[in-house]
Amino acid sequence: MLAKLNEGRNGTISKRTLDGFLVSVNLVAAANNTVLAATQYGTGTGFDASQVNFKVILRRGGKEFVVMHDNLGILGAFNSILNGGKNWSLGTDIVRPASAAKHHSIRTLFLGLGGHLNLATGDEIYFEVNVGRNSFGSAIDSNQSYVQINPHYSIGKEVGIFVTRSNVIQQSATREAVNLGDAVTRIAFLNMEDTGVSNQIIQNLNFSSDRVDGSFNFAELIALNDIWFRNSQWLKYFDYASGGSDVDSYQPAYPQSFVFHNEEAVDNCSVDITFDPSKVNAQKNYIVYQSFLSSKEIIAKAAAMSEKHAAENISKLPVTL
Structure with missing residues (x-):
């Protein structure tokens, strides 16, 4: 399913098993010898993933279950924080910029449902993408650029209906306490603004459930990232500023984003975070989690x-x- 600027597309799936969706964003620069910026969030420049909305609904037994419904910036960060960060942030160069060539990059992503979904007779998945008018900034050729999303079919058994949810942290908040409920399998704090760690947003994070608890300061959250990011590929990118050499770095696009639960399902789950309010800006910080019914x-x-x-x-x- 392909959608261009200011377009919406939708589709349905039945009698199949799937575990997620494959996303590819085809970007072409508007001018020769111009480097496409990294995937943006809330800036209205370059490719701004926050301007693309994606929705998945399961229709079963006369009921509708919202599997996910959020902007592609949040969904993309949540799904690429451990694996595929470079692919989503910087993409794969098809054509590198030159005096007679436009930069052509493809940003790719796997949006995982959290588990397999077996669609029996009468079941249906409805999915929809809307590419907002500010998705591609002036540096991008909007006539040649587009978002493509297709289901990824799988083999496996369904153990529940997984849902992905996000809670926004209000501007200048000093504390956020959220009850996430039962059967929670994954939780992350996403900061969609800071590219370094000097402006420390989180002061302390407390996580509790029926099976595991934790209390982490900022340094300990970085240590947790050392555990999870060992599964992530290197952020290998082309450094144009230094004359065109390949550079390797483990630093993710937003290093103040943290995964602090990614294991077995837990019940009675809650999160309590304290912040430096001077560092909490509007619409830039989120608690995102997956659970299942x-x-x-x-x-x-x-x-x-x-x-x-x-x-x-x-x-x-x-x-x-």
Whole structure:
């Protein structure tokens, strides 16, 4: 599904299994020898991912479940903070800028649902993308640039209906306490503004649940990133300023974004964060999390599918004794 500037597109999926969506943003500079800026958030310049909205709704049994509904800046940061940060922030160069060539870059992203979704007869996924009029700034050729989003089909059993939610931190806030509920599998604090760590926003973060708790100051949150970012690829990019050499760096686009839970599902989950209010700007800081809804029917179906697949796998084994 492809959408250009100031366009909206939608689609439906049925009788398939999927675990997310593949996003690619095709960007072409407006002028020769002009470097496309990194993916932006809330600036209205370059490619501003906050101006692209994406929605996924599951229709099942006469009900609608909002799987995700947010701007692509928040969804992109949440899904690329551990893996694929370079691909989303700086992209892959198709054509590098030159005196007779426009910079052509593709920003890519995998938007994970959190688990597999098995669409039975009568189930339907509705998904929609809207590319706002300020998505591509003046440095981008909007006639040649577009956003493409397609489902990623998978093999696996559904254990629940995963949802992704975000809570915005108000400007000049000193504290934010949020009850995230049950079956929470992943939580992150996203700062979509600071590219360094000198303006420390978080003073302390407390996380509690039925199975694990934690209290972290700013330095300890950085240490947590050392744990999670070991799974992330290097941010390898082309350094035009120094004459065109490849540079490797582990620093993410927004180093004051932190994942502080990314393990088993926890219940009775809550987060309590204290801030330096002078550093908290409007619409730049978020708590984003994934959780899932389940039922006896979903659990029973998952157990039956596991048993069926185990029997099939055994039947396929070669008999040599």
